[in-house]
Amino acid sequence: MIISISGEILIVYHTEVLPELEGTGAAKKLLEAMVEYARVHKLKIIPRCPYTLAMFKKDPKKYEDVWYGKKL
Numbered sequence: 001m002i003i004s005i006s007g008e009i010l011i012v013y014h015t016e017v018l019p020e021l022e023g024t025g026a027a028k029k030l031l032e033a034m035v036e037y038a039r040v041h042k043l044k045i046i047p048r049c050p051y052t053l054a055m056f057k058k059d060p061k062k063y064e065d066v067w068y069g070k071k072l
Contacts, residue, residue: 001016012048045067056070061065
């Protein structure tokens with residue numbers, strides 16, 4: 001993942017796994033680790049990465065506590 005952290009904001013720009021890991025759930029594991037890191041460190045996430053944004057939109061309640069600006 002390519003991310004940046006500034007203050008209390010974590011921006012996700014890109015998520016990529018090795019070709020041999022595609023379809024194994026590796027990207028989701030990266031996403032979940034990043035979300036857990038944000039929760040532990042009280043950060044809000046701006047999902048600019050298409051994959052991350054798609055996952056946030058797929059299950060918005062799961063990420064509402066860390067999704068910057070998202071109100072359900």
